[in-house]
Amino acid sequence: MLHDLCGRTHQVSANEDIIGEGERPENVHLVMEGFACRYKLLSDGKRQIMALLVPGDFCDLHIAILGEMDHSIGTGWGCTCVKIPRATINDLTTNHPRIARALWWATLTDEGTLREWLVNMGQRRADKQMAHLFCELLVRLQTVGCADEDSFEFPISQSDLADTLGVTPVHVNRVLQELRAQNLIVWRSKRLQILNVERLKAFCDFNPNYLHLTRRANGDSSE
Amino acid sequence: MSLQLQPVRVKTGSHDTEGQLVFTDGLLVAVLVRLSEDHEGKAGMWFLEAGFDGAEERTHPTFADLDAAQEWIQRRLDGC
Incomplete structure (x- = not known):
């Protein structure tokens, strides 16, 4: 079906x-x-x-x-x-209770992500907030087979990114320059590459627990 | 216009270092920074790095020149 x-x-x-x-x-x-x-x-x-x-x-x-x-x-x-x-x-x-449960899981995960974005916006510095978003997208896109081990298609503009992070395009530009200067990322031709995934995750204190990618031990699945 | 400008160098962590302190009646009310060539289409424009007592804005506006920036700051100080 x-x-x-x-x-x-x-x-x-x-x-x-x-x-x-x-x-x-x-x-x-x-x-x-x-x-x-x-x-x-x-x-x-x-x-x-x-x-x-x-x-x-x-x-x-x-x-x-x-x-x-x-x-x-x-x-x-x-x-x-x-x-x-x-x-x-x-x-x-x-x-279909199993599908109903999967849809419920999807909604709860959306909420978890929204909570993390709130934490990002309220408590993390703009450079860490942006790094956190990049780490999150890498993990989410890898889960659905749309990213390789360290890069993914990222078609959005700097202005879109500013509206996503709640900062100005000027700040986005500065932070991108800084992350590039630290050899953490390359964003070119609508593709974002994370040069050292573990270093970027450590930099922004990324913990993917809010994405709830691991299943409960009782066999309930997210699919 | 009752605002006074004073050139200053600002450590923004970027190439945007040319700034102006903006005073009203001897009190600092805003810090403006001229955007460097790093910002392409916005290079040369003035960015509201910080503002106080109404002359702040979460989305930090950018102005074509210092006159436009001062007009905006004055309007904010006047409560408009």
């Missing part, structure tokens, strides 16, 4: 919204390729990106239950999604 669902992919163009704030669509979107993001636009035009969504991430699973979107989901870079009808999600959660 899941295989059938994943056959119906559609391409979302760069700078297109997958779903906008206030909408209540009939489909849930699953990212298959590329990057999408959760974001909120303020009345003065400022934007905060609250999550980066990579292949395997549900964009809007909760919309099957909640009334309407309280934020927007879009892609500044283009991505491929699958639309899963809300009725199918309801059927899966009602009649």
Whole structure:
């Protein structure tokens, strides 16, 4: 059944919204390729990106239950999604407990990631915050086979990165220069390479526990 | 305009070292830094490195020149 669902992919163009704030669509979107993001636009035009969504991430699973979107989901870079009808999600959660548990796991992991981003934003210096995001993306993308041992496609702009970290593009530029100068990263041709993964993880005190990648010993799985 | 400027060198951890302290009535209210060539399209513009008493902004604005920066700081001090 899941295989059938994943056959119906559609391409979302760069700078297109997958779903906008206030909408209540009939489909849930699953990212298959590329990057999408959760974001909120303020009345003065400022934007905060609250999550980066990579292949395997549900964009809007909760919309099957909640009334309407309280934020927007879009892609500044283009991505491929699958639309899963809300009725199918309801059927899966009602009649397939293992899948329901996996969807629950996905939601809890999203929350864990959001908590870590909050810690990053509130307590980590901008250079460590950025390093932490790079370590997180490497691990998440490796999990779904979209990164090699030390690099991944990273199509976003410095301005997108600034809106993700909640710092100015000037600070992003300075921090990138600093991380490059320390031989920690190379970001070229839309590909981010981490030159020494263990050193970068140590630099930003990265602990992937919030991604909940290990299964419980009782055999419950995330799939 | 009641603001006074004083050139200063700022250690920002980058090539952006040319700065101006901005005073109002003898009190420091902002630190502006001129963006270096590292910033390409924004090189030469003035970045609000720090501001006080209303002349701060979480998103640290960038200004085309010192006049624009001072106008913004003055507006903030005036409570606008």
